[in-house]
Amino acid sequence: MSDFHALVPAAGFGARMGHESPKQYLPLAGRPMIFHALATLCACEQISTVFVVLSPEDTQFQLYDVSRFGSKLQPLYCGGATRAESVLSGLLAAELEPDDWVLVHDAARPCLTLDYLHKLIDELRDDAVGGLLAVPVADTLKRADAAGRVLRTESREQLWQAQTPQMFRAGLLARALQQDKEVTDDASAIEALGYQPKLVACEPTNFKVTYPQDRLLAELLLNQKNK
Ligand code: CTP
Ligand code: MG
Numbered sequence: 001m002s003d004f005h006a007l008v009p010a011a012g013f014g015a016r017m018g019h020e021s022p023k024q025y026l027p028l029a030g031r032p033m034i035f036h037a038l039a040t041l042c043a044c045e046q047i048s049t050v051f052v053v054l055s056p057e058d059t060q061f062q063l064y065d066v067s068r069f070g071s072k073l074q075p076l077y078c079g080g081a082t083r084a085e086s087v088l089s090g091l092l093a094a095e096l097e098p099d100d101w102v103l104v105h106d107a108a109r110p111c112l113t114l115d116y117l118h119k120l121i122d123e124l125r126d127d128a129v130g131g132l133l134a135v136p137v138a139d140t141l142k143r144a145d146a147a148g149r150v151l152r153t154e155s156r157e158q159l160w161q162a163q164t165p166q167m168f169r170a171g172l173l174a175r176a177l178q179q180d181k182e183v184t185d186d187a188s189a190i191e192a193l194g195y196q197p198k199l200v201a202c203e204p205t206n207f208k209v210t211y212p213q214d215r216l217l218a219e220l221l222l223n224q225k226n227k
Helices: 033-042 067-072 083-094 114-124 170-179 186-192 214-225
Strands: 004-009 047-053 073-076 101-104 130-136 141-144 150-154 160-169 198-201
Touching (some): 101 170, 114 130, 114 160, 114 198
Antiparallel strands (some): 101 160, 130 160
16 A cells, blocks of 8 residues: 655745745744644644655754654755755655655645645545645736736636645656756646646635745634634
């Protein structure tokens, strides 16, 4: 039977956050941002290992006490120049079986819940390809010109916003990422091989903390969850 592993790319800096330290360590609801996702992934009984892919220059992770996560948590100091490179490098360092499932989850998505993690695993464990959490687009979509004026309204029918975790077989995902190291998510690399990942409906609350204003919203949600 194939195992389930999580892999958390956390080797970015967070340029759009505009802070002098990497965004994954910014405080959020009393803990560094990255701790929230690690805690949820480590609490999932189906997942046997949680690999966290750090920059080789990372000096912050080791400053925190991660003993409460136990041996399930495995830091790998092998992150690369892009998210895709970090994921690929982590996958290779983790030495997983090709048929093992790997759930790739952004360190910058602290509001993932155990319920949606279970939903993703339950819906995909017998799937031939794998898939991802995602949300159907709710707002009306405008295409802009270079001056910021509306060119036209785009249909939002059958459009989804991709989230993470994204769950694929380790062998297939490594092969896919070797072909394209610029993709901004794992599913895109799988799609480029001609596969159709399955979309598993989630909620907007599993958003990625990207801009300074996102921190407040994430903090409100985490404080609510921890009540
Ligand atoms: N990531 C990574 N290695 C990189 C770039 C990104 O592991 N070279 C990780 C980030 O740490 C983050 C996840 O990929 O957990 C999602 O990326 P994103 O939100 O874009 O984070 P950053 O790339 O750090 O932010 P920005 O794009 O604003 O610089
Ligand atoms: Mg980025």
